[in-house]
Amino acid sequence: MISEPFSQGQSLLHRMDARIKILSMGLCLTSVSAVQGHAAALSALLFGAGLVFIARLQISSVLLRLAPANIFFLVLGLVLGLTYPGESLDYFSRLSHDGLSLALRIFLKGNALLLIFMALACTSSVPVLAQALQGLGLPRKLTLLLAFTFRQIFLVIEEFQRLHRTVLARGFHPRCTLHTYQTYAVLFGQTLIRSLARAERIHSAMLLRGFSGHFRPLFAPPWNRADVYPALGLCVPPLLISLHDRWPW
Known part of the structure; x- marks a missing residue:
């Protein structure tokens, strides 16, 4: 992420105000982090993939940046499968069914969180995010x-x-x-x-050169109300997923 490969583009998420994207990202990540069921975690993963599609990010670059995290999830799944208490699998008596279930949930939620972060935060440059x-x-x-x-x-x-x-x-x-x-x-x-x-x-x-402890931006964009409605629309799916996972209807 150091080279900012996703910060340049003309998609809706690239044009959106960075402040609104940060607020939307915080709500989306909080909602996804609260889910516990596998179906809800899979839905969150599909939502994150949808955001990546909206942002028009290069799929190969996204997968390349997901690879280290997924290697960690794979090792974590093996450790949980061998050490987590619970019923064993029928064909692999040494692997815990509950441990593998927990590892699968971590895998789905982790990838969903990373995709949401890349689609919302990485579509703005670091100086813009700091401002x-x-x-x-x-x-x-x-x-x-x-x-x-x-x-x-x-x-x-x-x-x-x-x-x-x-x-x-x-x-x-x-x-x-x-x-x-x-x-x-x-x-x-x-x-x-x-x-x-x-x-x-x-x-x-x-x-x-007169630096006094803070940067003075050449252009401070005002709040754009036109970005509020798409941002609210982005927050609705993960919020509904989290609510349905907690209180099924």
Whole structure:
């Protein structure tokens, strides 16, 4: 998500006000997190996939970013199946039926939450999200921390790549040896030290240019009432799913 591959687009979700998207996302994630049944979790997953379709996100990129989480869910399902108390399966006596059922629910809800987050949050850039969070009343220090962390990540990666090219130019060849581990430990340490020094220079340059502790946006968009109705429409399905799961009718 660091390279913001989903922030550029012309879909309805890309054009929607980031503040409204954040509020809608909070309600959707809360509703999906509260479901307990498998049918409700599957419905939430289909809702998340629908949001991804509305946002016109590239399916291969979405699946690529879901892969690490699903690997974790697979390992978690194996652990729960072997350790969770309950009735065993007929054909696999060592696997717990209740453990696998819990793992399946975690898998469905986890993927649904990730899809909703990608469709609503990742369709806006990090600076826009930071400005939107500040507009919603989040403490200014937290929004600055988000903005500067996002910027500093690129500087840390750039510094590490520069140092790595330096050691490669001096004949270093990575191997599974103690010398290789020591070399990479020194690289990481030097990267942190140089990144800290660079961050101090950036802060001094910002102060020199009149930085007073908060950013002044060139354009502060007003609340757009036209975005409220689609946002409310997005919140209705997960809310109905959660209510039906808790109180079936």
